[in-house]
Amino acid sequence: xxxxxxxxxxxxxxxxxxxxxxxxxxxxxxxxxxxxxxxxxxxxxxxxxxxxxxxxxxxxxxxxxxxxxxxxxxxxxxxxxxxxxxxxxxxxxxxxxxxxxxxxxxxxxxxxxxxxxxxxxxxxxxxxxxxxxxxxxxxxxxxxxxxxxxxxxxxxxxxxxxxxxxxxxxxxxxxxxxxxxxxxxxxxxxxxxxxxxxxxxxxxxxxxxxxxxxxxxxxxxxxxxxxxxxxxxxxxxxxxxxxxxxxxxxxxxxxxxxxxxxxxxxxxxxxxxxxxxxxxxxxxxxxxxxxxxxxxxxxxxxxxxxxxxxxxxxxxxxxxxxxxxxxxxxxxxxxxxxxxxxxxxxxxxxxxxxxxxxxxxxxxxxxxxxxxxxxxxxxxxxxxxxxxxxxxxxxxxxxxxxxxxxxxxxxxxxxxxxxxxxxxxxxxxxxxxxx
Numbered sequence: 511x512x513x514x515x516x517x518x519x520x521x522x523x524x525x526x527x528x529x530x531x532x533x534x535x536x537x538x539x540x541x542x543x544x545x546x547x548x549x550x551x552x553x554x555x556x557x558x559x560x561x562x563x564x565x566x567x568x569x570x571x572x573x574x575x576x577x578x579x580x581x582x583x584x585x586x587x588x589x590x591x592x593x594x595x596x597x598x599x600x601x602x603x604x605x606x607x608x609x610x611x612x613x614x615x616x617x618x619x620x621x622x623x624x625x626x627x628x629x630x631x632x633x634x635x636x637x638x639x640x641x642x643x644x645x646x647x648x649x650x651x652x653x654x655x656x657x658x659x660x661x662x663x664x665x666x667x668x669x670x671x672x673x674x675x676x677x678x679x680x681x682x683x684x685x686x687x688x689x690x691x692x693x694x695x696x697x698x699x700x701x702x703x704x705x706x707x708x709x710x711x712x713x714x715x716x717x718x719x720x721x722x723x724x725x726x727x728x729x730x731x732x733x734x735x736x737x738x739x740x741x742x743x744x745x746x747x748x749x750x751x752x753x754x755x756x757x758x759x760x761x762x763x764x765x766x767x768x769x770x771x772x773x774x775x776x777x778x779x780x781x782x783x784x785x786x787x788x789x790x791x792x793x794x795x796x797x798x799x800x801x802x803x804x805x806x807x808x809x810x811x812x813x814x815x816x817x818x819x820x821x822x823x824x825x826x827x828x829x830x831x832x833x834x835x836x837x838x839x840x841x842x843x844x845x846x847x848x849x850x851x852x853x854x855x856x857x858x859x860x861x862x863x864x865x866x867x868x869x870x871x872x873x874x875x876x877x878x879x880x881x882x883x884x885x886x887x888x889x890x891x892x893x894x895x896x897x898x899x900x901x902x903x904x905x906x907x908x909x910x911x912x913x914x915x916x917x918x919x920x921x922x923x924x925x926x927x928x929x930x931x932x933x934x935x936x937x938x939x940x941x942x943x944x945x
Contacts, residue, residue, distance in 0.1 A: 530822065641710050780801070853881050
């Protein structure tokens, strides 16, 4: 087991990982930008190192400075959290070159799976049903030809995109002709890679993701599914588990598909396989996220499995000690993401309490919200015996949460969980189109 871990991240996920380290008796090292000097994760860690100015490019995305901090503090491993360098295979290679364990998949796995089009081909060979689409496109002429073959509407996607970015829905040849060059340029600017690919637009659909843990011996646990269909511009707002659209037979089929596929790709650690669920009850593989998901707490609350600790253990070569038949989805769990809509200082903060209520955050009264990073302030998570009870509990928790000094989406989240379509579980990816 590692004796000291550097957390190459900030905000609520850095706090979450530091707390896991404390519970495991592992020393933690926080890195921070100058804008984050007084934030909670720097206070909670056993050591903290400034790695640069506010700009993410000069701090949390600066691999060399993070490696230097790890070497200077004697950290045996680096946990990248999510975002930033968490799916950067060059960073994973740099860790290996310097004798530091990367708490995540190998650089080889990242190379095979980070390319969205190539990962679909790999998963298809592993036995997963894959959305009809293309590999990397050579240019507009090929895109037009392939779109006709697949059939409109299609989705034009950036090969290196992520977090819902780099996606366009294309409904006609004319739209594709207009959008292709712009999408190519935007992808190059955002991700350093202008390569695009196409896939069939399945509509209406629900966004379902399967959480897995895998060890070096090839054992795979599937910890159920999460429904992430409440999205705006492909950005998730609310997640829940189990999905109200997935019955026991469908879940058993999904778990079987995932557990058969993952060993074939040699993956180790925590990962998430994302699917579209069509109206006929078919699961279509979209992509695999090679890291901890923002919404991992939903699965933790529901199953009692600490995903962060098991990330650390599997990275240290420890085998999973749980059988698939022992995985129990205990009740119903819902998460609302609380995002900032302005900058400023948090002047008042009250966090809701009670049984099975969790608020993952980096906030404290007086915390400064800056414009430099992701607007996520925290994740409010509740669990109850039934979905109906969980919805009521979430409404109560949202009403109790007090966060003053900055504008947030708190009122919007309360309005969304009060919508009839959400209350009865009938929503899909169209839910936010008119809101």
